[in-house]
Amino acid sequence: MLIKSLQHYWKNVTFINKFYCPALLSAAILILAFPPFEQGYLAWVALLPLITIILRTTPARSFKTGLLFGLVLNLYVNFYINQVLFTYLSGPLALLAMILLAFYTSLFYGLFALSSNLVQRLKCPLLTAMAVPILWMLFEFSRSIGFLGYNVGYLGYTQWQYSELLNLSATYGYWGLPFLIVFIQTILVMSLEKKIRDKELAVVSSVFMLILICGLFVPSLMKTEQSEETLKTNLIQGNSSMDQILRSRTEVAQLYLGLTESSTTPGTDLVVWPETVLDINASEKHFHNPELTKIADNLDLNILYGARLRDNGNLYNIITLYESGNHSEPVYKKVRLVPFVEFFPAEDLLNELLQLDLLLGSYAPGGEITLFDISGKTLAGVICFESYFGKHTRLFAREGAEHLFVLTNDAWFGRSIGLDHHAQAAAIRAAEMGIGVTQVANSGITISFDYRGREIYRSAKQKKETIPLVLDMTVRQTPYTLLGDYFPLLWAIYLALAILFKKYFKPA
Numbered sequence: 069m070l071i072k073s074l075q076h077y078w079k080n081v082t083f084i085n086k087f088y089c090p091a092l093l094s095a096a097i098l099i100l101a102f103p104p105f106e107q108g109y110l111a112w113v114a115l116l117p118l119i120t121i122i123l124r125t126t127p128a129r130s131f132k133t134g135l136l137f138g139l140v141l142n143l144y145v146n147f148y149i150n151q152v153l154f155t156y157l158s159g160p161l162a163l164l165a166m167i168l169l170a171f172y173t174s175l176f177y178g179l180f181a182l183s184s185n186l187v188q189r190l191k192c193p194l195l196t197a198m199a200v201p202i203l204w205m206l207f208e209f210s211r212s213i214g215f216l217g218y219n220v221g222y223l224g225y226t227q228w229q230y231s232e233l234l235n236l237s238a239t240y241g242y243w244g245l246p247f248l249i250v251f252i253q254t255i256l257v258m259s260l261e262k263k264i265r266d267k268e269l270a271v272v273s274s275v276f277m278l279i280l281i282c283g284l285f286v287p288s289l290m291k292t293e294q295s296e297e298t299l300k301t302n303l304i305q306g307n308s309s310m311d312q313i314l315r316s317r318t319e320v321a322q323l324y325l326g327l328t329e330s331s332t333t334p335g336t337d338l339v340v341w342p343e344t345v346l347d348i349n350a351s352e353k354h355f356h357n358p359e360l361t362k363i364a365d366n367l368d369l370n371i372l373y374g375a376r377l378r379d380n381g382n383l384y385n386i387i388t389l390y391e392s393g394n395h396s397e398p399v400y401k402k403v404r405l406v407p408f409v410e411f412f413p414a415e416d417l418l419n420e421l422l423q424l425d426l427l428l429g430s431y432a433p434g435g436e437i438t439l440f441d442i443s444g445k446t447l448a449g450v451i452c453f454e455s456y457f458g459k460h461t462r463l464f465a466r467e468g469a470e471h472l473f474v475l476t477n478d479a480w481f482g483r484s485i486g487l488d489h490h491a492q493a494a495a496i497r498a499a500e501m502g503i504g505v506t507q508v509a510n511s512g513i514t515i516s517f518d519y520r521g522r523e524i525y526r527s528a529k530q531k532k533e534t535i536p537l538v539l540d541m542t543v544r545q546t547p548y549t550l551l552g553d554y555f556p557l558l559w560a561i562y563l564a565l566a567i568l569f570k571k572y573f574k575p576a
Contacts, residue, residue, distance in 0.1 A: 088132075088133060088136055089117075090117035090118055090120060090121040090133070091117070091118055091121070091133045091134070091136040091137040091140070092136070092137075092140060093117045094114050094115050094116070094117045094118035094137055095136075095137050095140035095141045095144075096140070097110050097113070097114035098110065098111060098114035098115070098141060098223075098226075099140075099141065099144050099145075100114075101114065101226035102144070102145055102221070102225075102226060102485070102489075103485040103488035103489065103492075104485055104488065106229065108226040108227050108228070108229060108230060110226075111223060111226040111227065111249055112249055112252065112253070113253065115249075115250060115253045116253050116256065116257060118133070118134070118137050118181070119184075119200065119250075119253055119254055119257045120257050120261065121133055122134060122181040122184050122185050123184065123185065123188050123196070123200075123257065123258070123261070123263065124261075125185070126185070127182055127185050127186055127189075130181040130182055130184070130185035131178045131179070131181055131182040131185075132178070133181055134177040134178040134179070134180055134181025134182065135174050135175065135177060135178035135181075137174075137177050137181075138173065138174025138175070138176065138177030138178060139170055139171070139174045141174075141177075141221065142169070142170045142173045142174050142221060143166075143170050145220060145221035145485075145489070146166075146169060146170065146173070146220060146221060147484075148481050148482075148484035148485055148486035148489075149166065149169070149481075149486070150162070150166060151480070151481055151482050151484055151486075152480050152481065153165050153166055172216070173211070173218065173221070176207040176208070176210070176211050177207070179207060180203050180204055180207045183199075183203045183207075184196075184199065184200045184203055187199040187200075187203070187567070188263075190567070190570050192570050193258065193263055193264040193265065193268050194264070194268045194271060194272065195566050195567070195570060196254075196258065196263070196264075197254055197255060197258055197264060197268070197272040198272065198275070198562075198563070198566065199563055199566070199567075200250060200251075200254040201246075201247045201248070201249075201250040201251035201254055202247070202559045202560070202562070202563045203563075204223070204246055204247070204250040205243050205246050205247045205250070205555075205556055205559065206556055206559070206560055206563075208222055208223070208224075208243070208246055209243060209553070209556045212456075212457065212459075215407055215411075216407050217404070217407075217457065218407070219456040219457065219493075220456065220489055221489070222242070222246065223245070223246040223249055223250070224237075224242050224243075224244075224245030224246045224249070224496070225489070225492055225493060225496065227245050227249075228492040228493075228495040228496060228521070229492075229495070229523075231495075231499075231520055231521050231522045232284065233245070233284075234495065234496065234499035234520065234521040235283060235284045235285075235286075235287045235288075235499065235520075236248065236280075236283040236284065237458075237496050237499040237500045237521070237548065238286075238287040238290075238499050238500060238502060238520075238544070238546040238547065238548060239282065239283040239284075239286045239287060239546070239547050239548065240283055240547070240548065240555040241458055241462075241500055241548040241552070241553055241554075241555055242458050242496050242500065243553065243555045243556050244279070244283050244555060245496075247279075247555070247559070248276070248279060248280055248283070251276050251279075252276060255269070255272055255273060255276060286547060287502075287544065287546060287547075290502070290544055290545040290546060290547070291544070291545045292502075292519075292542065292543070292544040292545075293542065293543045293544075294542050295470075295540065295541035295542050295543070297445070297541055298538045298539060298540060298541060299337050299338060299442070299445055299447075299471065299538070299539040299541055300335060300336050300337045300338070300536075300538050300539075301336065301337065301338045301339070301340060301506075301536070301537050301538070301539055302328070302331060302332045302333075302336050302338075302339045302340070302534060302535070302536050302537075303339075303340050303506070303508050303514055303533075303534070303535040303536075303537055304324055304327050304328060304331075304339065304340065304341050304342075304508070304534055304535075305342070305508070305509060305510065305511070305512060305514045305527055305531070305532065305533040305534070305535065306320070306323045306324050306327060306341075306342075306345075306510060306532060307479075307510065307511045307512070307530055307531060307532040307533075308320045308323060308479065308510055308511070309479065310479050310480060313344070313477065313479065313510075317345075317346070317347055320345055321345060321346050321357065321359075324341050324345050324373075325357075325359055325360060325363060327532075327534055328341075328363060328369075328371070329363050329367070330534075331534035331536075332367055332369060332534075333536065334367075334368075336367075336369060336536075337370065337442060337443060337445075338369075338370045338371075338372060338442055338447075339364075339369055339370070339371045339372070340371075340372045340373070340473055340475070340506075340508045341371065341372070341373035341374060341475070341508065342373075342374055342475050342476055342477055342508045342509055342510040343374035343385070343451055343452055343475045343476050343477040343510065344374050344375060344376050344385060344477060345373050345374055345375065345510075346360070346373065346374075346375040346376075347375065347376050347378075348375045348376065348377045348378070348386075348388070349377075349378045350377060350378065350379035350380070351378075351379075355388075355397045356388075356390045356397070360373075360390060361390060364390055364391075364392045365392050365393065367392075368392045368393075369392055370389065370390065370391045370392060370442055371389070371390045372387065372388075372389050372440065372447070372449060372473060372475075373387070373388065373389075373390075373475075374386065374387055374451060374475040374477075375387075375388060377399065377401070382432040383430055383431050383432060384401045384402065384431065384432055384434060385401070385402040385405070385410065385431055385451055385452075386399050386400060386401050386402065386434075386451075387399070387400040387438075387449040387450075387451060387473075387475055388400070389440045389442075391442075398438060398440055399438060400434065400437065400438035400440075400448075400449055400450075400451075401432075401433070401434025401435070401438075402431070402433065402434055402450075402451040402452075402454065403433055403434045403435070403437075403454065403460060404433075404453055404454040404457055404460055405431055405433050405453070406452070406453045410430075410431040410453075411431055411432075411433060437463050437464055437467060439464065439467060439468065439469055445470055445471070445541060446468050446469055446470050447469060447470065447471050447472075447473065448464035448465075448467075448469035448471070448472050448473070449472065449473040449474070449475055450464070450472065450473075450474055450475075451474075451475055451476065452474070452475070452476040452477065452478075452490075454474075455474040455476075455490065455493050455494055455497055455505075455507065456490075456493050458496065458497060458500045458501075458548070458553075459552065459553055461497050461500070461501060462500060462501055462548060462549050462552060464501075465501035465502065465503050465546075465549045466549050466550070469501075469503060470503055470504075470541050470543050471503055471504045471505070471506065471539060471541060472497065472498075472501065472503060472504070472505045472506075473505075473506050473507075473508060474494055474497075474505065474506070474507035474508070475507075475508055476490065476507060476508070476509045476510070477509070477510040477511070478490055478509050478510065478511060478512070478513075479510050479511040482530070483529045483530055487509070487511075487512060487513050487529055488513065490507070490509075490513070491507055491509075491513040491515045491526070494506075494507045494515060494517055495517050495521040495523065496521065498517040498518065498519060498520070498521045499520060499521035499546075500546060500548045500549070501519075501546060501548070501549050502519050502520075502543060502544030502545055502546040502549060503519050503543050503544075504516065504517060504518050504519050504539055504540065504541070504542075505517050506537070506539065509527075511529065511530050512527050512528055512529040512530055512531060513526060513527055513529060514526075514527040514533070514535060515527065516537060516539065518540060518542070519540075519542050519543060519544050520544070524537075525537055
C-alpha cells in the first residue's frame with residue numbers, strides 16, 4: 069500500500085514537473101526583464117519553455133499552463149498595488165481585489181495558450197508559426213480595450229530602454245514589439261522540436277526578417293522636422309504625501325505655488341505641475357486660483373497644471389493652462405479613467421459597500437482632446453493612467469501636438485516598481501508618435517524622452533525637486549500616428565482567413 073502511494077505521488081510530481089515547471093521558468097525569466105532588474109533582452113528568450121509545452125500538451129493542460137504563467141507574472145508586476153489596497157480597504161477585501169486582478173489579467177495568458185494549442189492541432193506548421201505571435205498580440209490588444217482596459221506588465225514594455233528597437237513602435241505601434249518577440253521564439257521552438265520543415269522554416273524566417281527590417285528602417289524615411297526652437301520649462305515635483313493630497317489640498321497648493329515662485333528663472337516658457345494639485349469650481353468667479361494668477365503675472369509665466377473640476381454637478385480630472393495676461397480657460401478632461409477608482413457605473417453602490425472616506429468611481433469622463441498653444445508651440449497633456457494607451461495619445465500628435473506632457477500623481481505607490489512601470493510607458497508613447505514626451509509626477513518619477521523614445525532626464529523617487537529642462541521640439545511623422553492600430557487588425561484578418569483556408573498551409 070505504501071509503495072503504491074509513493075508511486076502515485078511520484079507520478080503526480082513528474083506530471084507537475086513536466087507541465088508546470090516550464091510555465092514557472094518562463095515567468096521567472098520574464099520577471100527579470102521588468103523593474104527593478106531591467107534585463108529587457110531576456111524577454112526574447114523567456115517564453116521558450118512556455119511555448120514549447122503549450123504546443124506539446126492537451127488543450128486543457130495548455131490553458132492551465134498559460135494561466136499559471138500569467139498568475140506568477142501578474143502577481144509580481146502588480147504587487148505594488150497592494151500598497152494602495154491594504155491601506156484603504158480591509159484586509160480580506162484587499163486580498164480579494166488582488167486575487168481578482170491577478171486572475172483577470174492571467175486569464176488572457178490561459179486563453180492565449182489554449183488558442184495556440186488548438187491551432188497547432190490543425191497540423192499546419194506554417195499556420196502555427198504565424199498564429200502563436202498573432203494570438204499573443206491579439207490577447208494583449210483585447211485586454212487594452214473597453215472599461216476594464218489595463219496594460220500594466222505588457223511584454224513589449226520590457227524594451228523601453230532600447231531606442232533603436234522602439235522604431236518598431238513608430239512603424240507598428242506598441243504591438244510590433246510583442247509580435248516580434250513571440251514570433252522569433254515560436255520559430256526557434258518549432259525548429260528545435262522538428263515541428264516545421266526546412267522550406268516552411270525559410271518562409272516564416274523571411275517573414276520575421278521582413279517585418280523586423282521594415283519596422284526598424286521605415287521611420288528613417290518619414291519626414292522629420294528638426295526644430296531650432298526649444299521650450300524652456302520648469303517641472304515641479306513637490307513630493308506631497310497622500311495624506312496631504314486627500315486631507316489638505318490647500319497645503320499642497322501652497323507648496324507648489326511656493327516652489328514655482330522661488331525656483332523659476334526669467335525666460336522660462338512654461339511651468340508644469342502634476343495631476344490634481346488644485347480644486348476648481350466652475351461656478352466661482354475665478355476659474356484659476358488667484359494666487360496662481362498673481363505669481364504667473366508677476367513672473368510673466370505660463371503654468372500648465374492638473375486639477376479637479378466641479379462643473380454642472382460633475383467631477384472631472386483635468387489639465388488646464390494659465391497664460392500670463394490671458395484669461396482664457398482651456399481645459400482637457402481626462403478620457404481614460406481608472407476602472408473602479410475613478411469610474412464605475414454603479415459608484416453609489418460601490419461606496420456604500422466599501423464605506424471609505426474617499427469616493428470611488430465618481431469622476432465623469434471627458435469626450436474630446438485639447439491642445440494648448442504656448443508662444444506658437446502646440447502642446448498637449450494626458451493624465452496618469454492614459455499614458456498606457458497609445459490609441460489615445462496618438463490623437464494629440466495627429467492633431468499637431470509637438471510635445472506631450474503626462475501629469476500624474478504616483479504617490480499612491482510609494483517607491484515601488486509601479487513608478488517605474490508608469491515612467492517607462494512614456495518611452496513607447498514618444499516613439500509611437502514621433503514627439504517628445506515628458507511625465508511630471510508629484511513624487512517621481514518625473515522623466516522626459518525625445519521623439520525617438522531616448523531618455524533625456526529622470527528624477528529620483530519621493531524627492532522634492534524643481535527641474536529646469538530645455539525641451540527639443542523636433543517632430544517626426546510616424547506610420548502609427550497616421551494609421552493607428554492597423555497592425556493587430558491586419559493580422560487578425562490574416563489569421564481568420566488562414567484558419568478558414570487552412571488546407572493551403574498544410575505540407576504537400
